[in-house]
Structures are given as C-alpha cells and as structure tokens.
Amino acid sequence: MTCNEIDKLLKSYLEGETSLAEEKILRDFFSRGDLPDKYKPYADMFRGFGAMASVQLEDRHFEKKWSKKVKLHTRHGRSLSFFSQWYTITGVAATLLLAVVLFVPVKKLPVINLFSHKIEDTFDDPRQAYAETVRALLIISDKINAGTNQMKDLEKLDEGLEDAGKMLTFNKGLKDANKLSKFSENQVDHNNL
Amino acid sequence: MTPQQFKENILPLKDKMYRFACRIVEDTEEAQDLVQEVLVRLWDRKGDIVQYKSIEAYALTMTRNLCIDWLRTSGRLLKEDPAEMDLVDPVTPYDLTEFRDTVSRINNLIGHLPEQQREILHLRDIEGYDFDEIASILGLNLNVIRVNLSRARKKIKEQLVKAHQYDLQRN
Numbered sequence: 001m002t003c004n005e006i007d008k009l010l011k012s013y014l015e016g017e018t019s020l021a022e023e024k025i026l027r028d029f030f031s032r033g034d035l036p037d038k039y040k041p042y043a044d045m046f047r048g049f050g051a052m053a054s055v056q057l058e059d060r061h062f063e064k065k066w067s068k069k070v071k072l073h074t075r076h077g078r079s080l081s082f083f084s085q086w087y088t089i090t091g092v093a094a095t096l097l098l099a100v101v102l103f104v105p106v107k108k109l110p111v112i113n114l115f116s117h118k119i120e121d122t123f124d125d126p127r128q129a130y131a132e133t134v135r136a137l138l139i140i141s142d143k144i145n146a147g148t149n150q151m152k153d154l155e156k157l158d159e160g161l162e163d164a165g166k167m168l169t170f171n172k173g174l175k176d177a178n179k180l181s182k183f184s185e186n187q188v189d190h191n192n193l
Numbered sequence: 194m195t196p197q198q199f200k201e202n203i204l205p206l207k208d209k210m211y212r213f214a215c216r217i218v219e220d221t222e223e224a225q226d227l228v229q230e231v232l233v234r235l236w237d238r239k240g241d242i243v244q245y246k247s248i249e250a251y252a253l254t255m256t257r258n259l260c261i262d263w264l265r266t267s268g269r270l271l272k273e274d275p276a277e278m279d280l281v282d283p284v285t286p287y288d289l290t291e292f293r294d295t296v297s298r299i300n301n302l303i304g305h306l307p308e309q310q311r312e313i314l315h316l317r318d319i320e321g322y323d324f325d326e327i328a329s330i331l332g333l334n335l336n337v338i339r340v341n342l343s344r345a346r347k348k349i350k351e352q353l354v355k356a357h358q359y360d361l362q363r364n
Contacts, residue, residue: 014350016343020323037361041353048299049318057211059225063204066229070236 001029003036010042194239203235203242206249209320210256216315217260218269219304227263231256250329257312257330298356302349310345313338318346 009026012018018026030039030046059065123129194202207228214224235242235252245251303311312331316322324335331338 014343014346016339016346020321023318023321041350041357044295044353044357045299045349048295051296052212052300053319053321055212055215056208057225057228062207062225062229066204066232069229069233073233073237 001025006039194243196239199236199239202248203239203252204232206252207232209249210252212319213253213256213312213315214260216303216311217257217308218263223263224260227259228256231259234259247326247329250326253316253330254332298353299349302352303345306345306348309333309337310341310348313341314345314349317342 006026006029009018009022013023013026026042027046027050030043031050035043121129123132210228210231211224214227215221218224218227231252234255242248242251303314306314309331313327313333316327316330317324322330324338327333327338328335
C-alpha cells in the first residue's frame with residue numbers, strides 16, 4: 001500500500017468514516033518498524049490501542065470468587081424469599097387480628113377467666129361427695145336413655161315409609177290391571193259387532 | 194442457557210468487560226469487583242439472556258450501567274453533561290514525556306476525553322465493535338457515534354503530534 005493510499009485512509013479514519021476492514025489495514029501498516037517520521041504519532045496510536053486490547057483481568061481466582069459469589073447470592077436469594085413469605089403470612093394474620101379487635105364489639109367477645117373466682121369444695125366428707133357425684137351421673141344417664149328411647153319411634157317411621165314404597169309399586173300394578181280390563185272390554189265390544 | 198453454556202459463552206467476556214469497566218471507573222480493583230457483580234447478575238438472568246440479539250452487547254451495557262451507578266454513588270461522576278463538555282485541556286508535551294510507555298501515554302490521553310468520546314473510542318478502536326454494536330451498547334444513534342469518534346481520534350492524534358514534535362526538538 002502506498003503512502004498516498006495510507007494518507008487517504010487516515011483522513012477517512014479521523015472523520016470516523018473507515019470500515020473495520022480499512023482500520024485493520026491501517027493497524028497492519030503501522031505495526032511495521034520502517035515507517036517515515038511523519039507517521040510516528042499514528043504508529044504510537046495504533047500500537048497503543050493494540051496493547052490496550054490485550055489487557056486481561058489478571059486474577060487466577062476470579063472464577064472461583066465469582067462461583068462463591070453466585071452461591072452466596074443464590075442462598076441469600078432463597079432465604080430472603082423464605083422470609084418474605086413468612087412476612088406476608090404473619091402480616092396478613094396480624095392485620096386480621098387487628099381488624100377483629102377494632103371492629104368486633106368488646107361485649108360480644110366471650111371473656112373466659114378461669115381465675116376470676118376461687119373454686120371451693122361443697123362437701124367436707126369425700127365419701128359423701130363421691131356418692132353425690134354417682135347420683136348426678138345416674139340422673140344424666142337416665143335422661144340420655146330417655147332420649148334414645150324416642151329414637152325408636154323414628155325407626156318405626158322408617159319402616160312405615162318402606163311399606164309406603166311397596167304400596168306405590170302395588171298402585172302401579174293396579175293401573176296396569178285396569179288397562180288390561182279396558183282392553184278386554186274393547187275385545188268383547190269388537191266381538192259383539 | 195445452561196450453566197455450561199454460560200461458562201463457555203459469558204465468562205470469557207470478562208476481559209472485555211474489565212477493560213470497559215477500567216475505562217469508565219479508572220480503578221482496576223473496583224473494575225474487577227464490578228465485573229464480578231455484572232457476571233452474578235447475568236447468571237441470575239441466564240434463562241432470559243438468550244433472547245437478546247447480542248449477549249456481548251448486553252453484557253457491556255450492563256457493565257457500563259453498573260460502573261455509572263458506582264461512580265454516582267461514590268460521588269465520582271462528573272456533574273457536567275459529557276456531550277456539552279469542551280475537549281480536554283491540552284496535555285502539555287512536558288506532561289506527556291512523563292509517560293515513557295506508549296500505552297500509558299495513549300491511556301492517559303483517552304482518560305482525558307469526555308465520557309462519551311472515551312467510551313466510543315474504546316469500543317471502536319480497542320475492542321473493534323462495529324457502529325451498530327456500539328449504538329446498541331451505548332444507546333446512541335450512528336451519527337452521534339461517528340461525530341464523537343472523529344473528535345476523539347483527532348484529539349488523540351493532535352496530542353501525539355505535539356508530543357512527537359517535542360521529542361524531536363528535545364533530541
């Protein structure tokens with residue numbers, strides 16, 4: 001390549017109008033050792049760019065460090081999402097509780113206080129207390145049995161309903177028999193004719 | 194995207210991301226941390242990133258955004274709109290001679306460019322992206338990219354010519 005051609009290319013280069021291929025021609029040209037003095041600044045420029053393009057991230061442990069960072073980041077990511085879920089759940093629960101406390105009238109809330117009054121024995125003699133307890137339980141069991149006796153009437157009702165079902169089938173049979181009798185009457189009339 | 198695909202396709206971008214982060218935050222250690230953070234975020238989105246037209250462009254956009262966030266929170270972000278800024282204060286040849294290494298010299302010159310020009314020049318002349326990719330990474334239109342790239346290149350060239358003339362006079 002002649003110096004004239006190089007000068008033209010340099011002019012385009014300074015205007016930002018050269019292609020990557022043309023810039024490669026310039027880089028190759030200026031990498032030569034035997035250059036006229038006027039090209040010295042350009043030679044420095046292209047060599048400088050070339051040298052800077054070869055700069056590398058010189059850290060042997062870069063990939064290891066990155067790998068550690070990724071693992072740590074992932075772990076944190078998971079734990080954060082776990083906590084954020086809990087924050088959501090507890091947040092909703094707290095809001096509901098607050099809503100109940102604020103909007104439900106205090107009087108309607110059942111207040112159970114087991115320690116409001118002292119529980120006192122009503123019998124001095126434990127045997128008497130035992131006998132009274134047995135008597136009370138017998139009364140309760142009697143009442144329960146009386147309730148179950150009434151359930152027997154319900155069983156009878158069920159049986160009655162079953163019989164009623166049978167009657168329905170019988171009624172259907174009667175209707176069919178009626179149809180047959182009508183058919184027989186028609187036959188007789190037909191014969192008479 | 195599977196973890197294996199992520200390791201094969203995304204992790205190798207770390208150098209490009211690192212260089213871009215260094216260009217923006219001008220702090221190598223911080224740039225490393227930021228790249229780690231970007232890769233962790235990309236890992237989180239590994240299921241979705243396949244839908245992007247260019248994962249590389251997406252990774253660099255994310256790097257840039259995170260770097261800018263960091264600059265903002267650390268109070269290092271310039272308050273002026275970079276697009277409105279004048280070109281850098283000229284670096285005197287005397288200053289330039291302090292940089293014996295060509296790379297340091299060029300790096301310093303790029304570092305003095307306005308933010309937008311700096312990013313565009315980096316993505317084009319160092320990383321070799323085409324204009325469409327740069328537009329996608331930076332969210333700019335092609336005309337803005339060309340204009341800023343031209344300004345940045347001319348500025349670097351001017352400074353290097355000055356430094357070269359100074360070197361010639363000195364010798």
